[in-house]
Amino acid sequence: MDYERIGLKVGLEIHQQLNTRRKLFCGCPTVLREKEDATLTFKRFLRVARSELGEVDEAALEEEKKQRTFIYKAYDSTCLVENDEEPPSELNEEALDIALEIALLLHMKPVEEVHTMRKIVIDGSNTSGFQRTALVATDGWIESEEGIVGIETLCLEEEAAQKIEEGEDAVVYSLDRLGIPLVEISTAPDIKTPKQARKIAEKIGMILRSTGKVKRGIGTIRQDLNISIKDGARVEIKGVQDLRLIEKIVENEVKRQLKLLEIRDELRRRGARVERRVLDLSDIFAETRSRVVKKQGKVFGACLRGFGGILGIEISPERRFGSELADHAKRFGVGLMHTDELPAYGISEERGAKG
Numbered sequence: 001m002d003y004e005r006i007g008l009k010v011g012l013e014i015h016q017q018l019n020t021r022r023k024l025f026c027g028c029p030t031v032l033r034e035k036e037d038a039t040l041t042f043k044r045f046l047r048v049a050r051s052e053l054g055e056v057d058e059a060a061l062e063e064e065k066k067q068r069t070f071i072y073k074a075y076d077s078t079c080l081v082e083n084d085e086e087p088p089s090e091l092n093e094e095a096l097d098i099a100l101e102i103a104l105l106l107h108m109k110p111v112e113e114v115h116t117m118r119k120i121v122i123d124g125s126n127t128s129g130f131q132r133t134a135l136v137a138t139d140g141w142i143e144s145e146e147g148i149v150g151i152e153t154l155c156l157e158e159e160a161a162q163k164i165e166e167g168e169d170a171v172v173y174s175l176d177r178l179g180i181p182l183v184e185i186s187t188a189p190d191i192k193t194p195k196q197a198r199k200i201a202e203k204i205g206m207i208l209r210s211t212g213k214v215k216r217g218i219g220t221i222r223q224d225l226n227i228s229i230k231d232g233a234r235v236e237i238k239g240v241q242d243l244r245l246i247e248k249i250v251e252n253e254v255k256r257q258l259k260l261l262e263i264r265d266e267l268r269r270r271g272a273r274v275e276r277r278v279l280d281l282s283d284i285f286a287e288t289r290s291r292v293v294k295k296q297g298k299v300f301g302a303c304l305r306g307f308g309g310i311l312g313i314e315i316s317p318e319r320r321f322g323s324e325l326a327d328h329a330k331r332f333g334v335g336l337m338h339t340d341e342l343p344a345y346g347i348s349e350e351r352g353a354k355g
C-alpha cells in the first residue's frame with residue numbers, strides 16, 4: 001500500500017497511569033482492590049449541568065436520556081473525594097513532578113501556570129460528572145527512523161472509575177481506580193505509516209517506563225488512534241492496550257476508509273439516492289413468521305434507490321457496509337434489515353421483495 005499517495009495521517013493519544021503514593025486529588029493510595037472487598041455500595045443518577053460558558057454538552061445530553069442508574073463500589077482505601085461528597089484537595093505534587101519529567105524527556109515546553117479544568121463525562125465513570133484535567137506542557141517532539149513527530153500536549157488527569165458490570169438500566173463502577181494520576185500525551189498527526197505508528201507508540205512507552213515512576217501491567221497504558229486518509233473522515237479508535245495491534249488496526253482502518261470512498265464513487269456513478277420518505281410497513285409484516293420482526297411491533301421502510309448489492313459489500317474483515325448503517329440505527333434504538341441480506345431472519349423472499 002502506498003500510504004503517501006493515499007495521504008495517511010495518524011495521531012496517537014497515550015494514557016499512562018503514574019505510580020504515585022497518593023491519588024491526584026486526595027490522600028488515598030493508588031492500589032486496585034479485589035471487588036468483593038468493597039465496604040460500601042451506593043447509587044447515583046447523573047444530570048447534565050450547563051458549562052461555565054452556559055453551554056450544554058450534546059453528547060452528555062444523549063447519555064442523560066438513557067436514564068441509567070450508576071452503582072459504585074467503595075473501599076476502606078477510598079474516601080469521600082471519590083464519592084464526590086467532599087471537595088478535592090490540592091493537585092498531587094509528586095504526580096506533577098513526574099508529568100514535568102516526562103514533558104522534558106519529550107522536549108516539551110512547560111506552561112507558566114498549571115490550571116485544573118473540568119471535562120464533562122456523564123457515562124458514570126466519574127462520580128462528579130466531570131473529569132479533572134490540567135495542561136502541563138506543549139510543543140515537543142520525538143524522533144523515529146521515519147522522521148520527527150510533534151508532541152502537541154501533555155495533560156495530567158485523574159483516571160476514571162473502572163466499569164465492572166453493564167446492563168440496560170444500570171452500570172456498576174469500582175472506585176479504587178478513580179483518581180489515580182495519569183498523563184495524556186497527544187502527538188501531532190505527523191505519523192505517515194502503520195509501522196511508524198507502532199514504532200512511535202513503542203518509543204513513547206519506553207520513555208515513560210525509563211522514568212521508573214509509571215504503573216506497569218495490563219490496563220495501565222492505553223492508546224487512542226486518530227486515523228484519516230485524503231478525502232476520508234477522521235476516525236478515533238479508543239483504548240488499544242496491546243502495542244503489537246497498532247499496525248494491524250491502522251491497516252484495517254485504511255482499508256475500510258478506502259472501501260467507503262469506492263462505495264461513494266460507485267453510488268455517484270449510478271446516480272443512487274436515498275428516498276426521504278419513510279413508510280410504515282407494519283401491515284405487510286402483520287402475519288410474518290419472523291420472530292425478530294414480531295418482537296419489534298412496528299416496521300418502517302425506506303428506499304435506497306440504486307443501492308442494489310452495495311450494502312452487502314465487505315468493508316473490513318467480517319464487516320459489511322450494511323453493518324455500518326445498522327450501527328448508526330442502533331444508536332437510535334432501531335434494528336436494521338436490508339434486501340441485500342434477505343431472505344433471512346425468517347422473512348420470506350416475496351415479503352422481503354415487497355418490503
Ligand SMILES: [Zn+2]
Nearest residue numbers: 026028078079
Ligand atoms: Zn480518596
